[in-house]
Amino acid sequence: MNAIATSSLAKLPVDGTKTRRRRKDARPSELTSAALDLFVEKGFSATRLDDVAARAGVSKGTLYLYFDSKEALFKAVIEEGIVPTLAAAEQRVAGYSGSAVDLLRHLLFGWWQEIGATRLAGVTKLIVSESRNFPEVAQYYHDKVIVRGRALLRYALQRGVESGEFRPLDVETAIDVIIAPLLMLVIWRFSLCFCGRETDPAIYLETHFNLLVHGLSSAGRDGLGGAL
Amino acid sequence: MNAIATSSLAKLPVDGTKTRRRRKDARPSELTSAALDLFVEKGFSATRLDDVAARAGVSKGTLYLYFDSKEALFKAVIEEGIVPTLAAAEQRVAGYSGSAVDLLRHLLFGWWQEIGATRLAGVTKLIVSESRNFPEVAQYYHDKVIVRGRALLRYALQRGVESGEFRPLDVETAIDVIIAPLLMLVIWRFSLCFCGRETDPAIYLETHFNLLVHGLSSAGRDGLGGAL
Amino acid sequence: MNAIATSSLAKLPVDGTKTRRRRKDARPSELTSAALDLFVEKGFSATRLDDVAARAGVSKGTLYLYFDSKEALFKAVIEEGIVPTLAAAEQRVAGYSGSAVDLLRHLLFGWWQEIGATRLAGVTKLIVSESRNFPEVAQYYHDKVIVRGRALLRYALQRGVESGEFRPLDVETAIDVIIAPLLMLVIWRFSLCFCGRETDPAIYLETHFNLLVHGLSSAGRDGLGGAL
Amino acid sequence: MNAIATSSLAKLPVDGTKTRRRRKDARPSELTSAALDLFVEKGFSATRLDDVAARAGVSKGTLYLYFDSKEALFKAVIEEGIVPTLAAAEQRVAGYSGSAVDLLRHLLFGWWQEIGATRLAGVTKLIVSESRNFPEVAQYYHDKVIVRGRALLRYALQRGVESGEFRPLDVETAIDVIIAPLLMLVIWRFSLCFCGRETDPAIYLETHFNLLVHGLSSAGRDGLGGAL
DNA sequence: AATGAATGAGCCTTCATTCAT
């Protein structure tokens, strides 16, 4: 389910039934999971560690058996929340053999299924809200998530251009245009949910994808393609 | 000196009001201006009123002469930061006589000039970050900003449809698609500035507008327009 | 009464009656005074700042208006407790014109009256108990108190030797022998009070002084004097 | 390995007791030995049981197999640290047949060799620093150490007076004068080591002893003897 | 109106103590 628990469990004897040990291995993810919820809901500063502990079903002191400080917990939330999924995505992309359009669709809707629609999307909102207070974490997120995420899209776009599926285009700006509506979906989910009308993510995403495909297609006409 | 203070001062009579009087009238704006900066930079919880007062050049106690509480200050920041500009935009739109496309361009680039590129855009980041903690403020922002902002766009789109400039379309989804990249620009400015590459807002906005015009145009072909 | 309050009051307007201002000036010494009592009684670690504040008649938060941390309070206790008295002693010694024996008596019994028998002696116990945890403070105490205190005694001894009152002697060891029983008096007062029999300080000091005078006297015989 | 453990191990049967058994028996001494070091270095309150356990090479929980509480550990440190040595001294004194002067020398330098110069002297510093927080321990120390220690000195002095070696004197004050410089040596070692100049204990002790012998001697002249 | 000293509730963090394994 998560990287830490998995790797630790791997070291256990085959039976792996010791309740105490399994508890200890599971604790960090239980705690980061609880923390993610509350950080997203209230923000980092406004989240009390009492509440994190209570939500994870442990005492306040237990937090400090696994994390040195509130800030360390925050970093662990970011780290554990995103990296594994991205790594998985990279592996899948590396072995992909279909068309660039299909790969693009795969990336977009895969992101939605594995991140956008799940609790993990909260990490994105966290970064948006708190990165100013945690430049170190922002740098980490940039290096581990943004750079790698953009690389995935870049790979798909360049592959499409080389195969002739897509027309020549400004790849980096195209990446911006692709990502922006995805981030907005997340922000709507977590922040503006009470602020605007209910937007159906499926319709929104499909619209976005259609726009992209038409805009990028080498079969498209000049009006749109030139804009990119 | 700053946008908020300036707009307030603009309401003052032209002749020489006593310095003392001007000082007194300017105080609230000076305070909300300082608060906006810090709320955007650190978040609501992590901002100390000492710092707000210090930045505004007054003592901490003075804050309470103008605002009942930290939360009241937050509400005032939102209120003062956005409403005046929106009201001005509404007046301009009401008296607008050009084409719908021009009106749309006017709205987009006007927003960028008067809000997106200024400190006021920080309010948007504030709402994104803090609305969960302030449902009342979120409701206020929804009623006073989102509803009215969407109404402006809706007016432009409907006018275009009626005049035949735009094809018939799903207006509400179109509004979503128009707004999302604008919000992303602001978020990049305030939150992900260290996270991603430097995106040139002018190019980005122009690209966005071109996409829209082509997508909405009744002269366009079915592929794209249908997607909307 | 204490250095800080005095210097601050000097800056006040002549009437000097503002209750608020006088309070603020007096606060630091009220706080260090309360802290001295409790640090001596319970030790640094075992002293709670709540108790210090309560003893000074203020709230816990008030402490932090004057001292950045518990450790800063500790340093202030040492600083304020000893330095002024030593400075006063140095001035008196500098202007002393009597015999070396009288000067020595003056120093010993003066120390007892102004420090040994007062609350200030608690500072000595503090240093004994806590210097390991505060090497910085120990260094400060060494530089500001021990070095200067030994210098006073050294001056008296050398003056006696030069005048022929005292025989030639190992001055530094003599200083050790002079100081040790003084420190023990303080330690008995603050730490071993319940541990041993009641020792009358006056008799003890007089005995100590007689020993010294006979031991140091150039009129004394070799057996004892040579030992020093 | 260390004084405390050694003395305990000394009670073990000569033959090869099982390692496990020896371990079990040695545990309490290993723990009190580790605790003594840390209590002396940091003070009782500032010493963490984690550190005591770590220094003794056991887990924190193990401490509670041997001591009911931190305070019980403290008492055991005092108890184990001093009593055995004093008992041994009493036995040697009881069987002593030499002169009173030799007995006095034996007591002073014996104390230095077996306590003053060893880790056990730390107990003295502990009492000085912590007795206010542990009146019960202070009482214990008084009854078991001070009373018995003074009795040893009293015995030697009275024996000297009776034998004519020493002149008639105020025995209790003489005991004070004898003890004070010894305690100061310990305090210099543990607390003021960084505060003052390096005093050579051997020279200091010899000086002290010479002073005493001359001062106490019935062959001495009135000046000094009368002072005592 | 403006100040800033004072307050005290609340939070992060530590650590002596317990107990299931």
Add this chain to the structure above:
DNA sequence: GATGAATGAAGGCTCATTCAT
């Protein structure tokens, strides 16, 4: 006997809020 995960009470420190001046 030994472990170390878990606990929770307590303490240092912060900061929104009040109020006498």
